[in-house]
Amino acid sequence: MPFDGLVIATGGEARTLPNQPRLAGVYTLRTLDDSEAIRAALEKKPRVAVIGAGFIGAEVAASARQLGLDVTMIEAMETPLALSLGPRLGGLLRAAHERRGVRVLCGRKVERFEGADHVRALHLDDGRRVECDLAVVGIGMTPSVSWLEGSGVELENGVRCDETLATSVPHIVAAGDVANWYNPLFEERMRVEHWTNAVEQSRHAIGTLLAAPGQTKPFESVPMFWSDQFDIKIQGVGRPRPTDELIVTGSQEDEKLVAVYGREGRLVGAVAFNQPPKLIQLRMLIGRRGGVDEALKIAES
Numbered sequence: 627m628p629f630d631g632l633v634i635a636t637g638g639e640a641r642t643l644p645n646q647p648r649l650a651g652v653y654t655l656r657t658l659d660d661s662e663a664i665r666a667a668l669e670k671k672p673r674v675a676v677i678g679a680g681f682i683g684a685e686v687a688a689s690a691r692q693l694g695l696d697v698t699m700i701e702a703m704e705t706p707l708a709l710s711l712g713p714r715l716g717g718l719l720r721a722a723h724e725r726r727g728v729r730v731l732c733g734r735k736v737e738r739f740e741g742a743d744h745v746r747a748l749h750l751d752d753g754r755r756v757e758c759d760l761a762v763v764g765i766g767m768t769p770s771v772s773w774l775e776g777s778g779v780e781l782e783n784g785v786r787c788d789e790t791l792a793t794s795v796p797h798i799v800a801a802g803d804v805a806n807w808y809n810p811l812f813e814e815r816m817r818v819e820h821w822t823n824a825v826e827q828s829r830h831a832i833g834t835l836l837a838a839p840g841q842t843k844p845f846e847s848v849p850m851f852w853s854d855q856f857d858i859k860i861q862g863v864g865r866p867r868p869t870d871e872l873i874v875t876g877s878q879e880d881e882k883l884v885a886v887y888g889r890e891g892r893l894v895g896a897v898a899f900n901q902p903p904k905l906i907q908l909r910m911l912i913g914r915r916g917g918v919d920e921a922l923k924i925a926e927s
């Protein structure tokens with residue numbers, strides 16, 4: 627199909643555990659079909675194992691536990707959501723899952739599935755065996771770019787874009803989970819796998835495609851995510867790193883808190899449990915390159 631302008635928005639595919647037989651009862655979660663298949667399987671009241679405690683894994687574990695099921699969540703890093711929240715908040719989330727009856731095994735990798743045609747158990751790298759009738763693999767996604775190989779569009783952890791979301795080929799832009807672009811606000815390249823980013827980038831990418839020469843603008847955005855796990859509404863904004871200064875305000879016992887991440891006095895991220903309005907204000911503050919002091923006033927107000 628010939629085109630004058632093209633938007634690449636092919637998202638990604640769920641990763642699977644390598645070198646494993648295809649067994650019934652093992653699922654990934656990316657599409658509506660995946661979701662409906664998992665829901666139907668949960669109705670049979672299986673013992674559930676969740677591999678990976680990122681957003682998808684932690685949400686599946688919480689949902690299955692809320693249905694009263696026996697749930698074990700296995701995570702290779704030291705806490706759930708260690709990359710998105712950092713180890714301290716990840717530790718709080720782990721405690722929240724454990725308080726509600728999820729068995730959480732961190733620092734452990736799943737080596738293989740056991741089962742003839744249906745999964746019966748998982749084997750971990752410490753020799754442990756976890757029995758299960760249903761396993762959900764939530765170990766991340768791979769950007770869908772194989773169809774672009776040899777096309778001339780430069781690929782690097784997705785589609786490599788400049789700060790305006792333009793690719794290496796004129797009149798082709800990218801948006802959403804597949805776009806790896808340079809975000810001037812944080813002075814780094816990033817690929818963001820969240821819904822708000824996909825919406826905001828698609829608007830911006832079209833602007834780049836239609837702009838007159840020399841009139842394009844950089845996509846300077848503050849990434850934003852949310853996740854509902856049990857009765858905890860988790861929201862995050864910005865681009866925190868493990869090395870950032872972290873100040874946690876509020877009540878950890880009541881699971882109502884705001885964590886503020888600073889770099890040389892500048893606010894670079896914030897995560898909240900059950901505090902929605904504050905995160906919107908903190909997102910705007912990050913966009914204005916605001917400071918940690920001002921962020922703490924918002925967090926503690």
Ligand SMILES: Cc1cc2nc3c(=O)[nH]c(=O)nc-3n(C[C@H](O)[C@H](O)[C@H](O)COP(=O)(O)OP(=O)(O)OC[C@H]3O[C@@H](n4cnc5c(N)ncnc54)[C@H](O)[C@@H]3O)c2cc1C
Nearest residue numbers: 635636637638656770773802803819820821822824851852
């Ligand atoms: C289970 C789940 C829960 C999530 N929950 C949240 C949440 O609570 N909050 C949040 O912020 N984000 C959430 N996300 C992330 C959010 O859904 C994604 O960031 C968003 O969908 C990305 O949109 P996209 O259009 O870039 O990619 P996608 O939604 O992946 O869409 C890409 C589409 O392109 C199609 N495609 C791929 N290759 C081709 C091809 N060669 N030709 C034609 N079509 C192709 C795919 O089939 C797909 O339909 C969740 C994601 C998942 C999987």
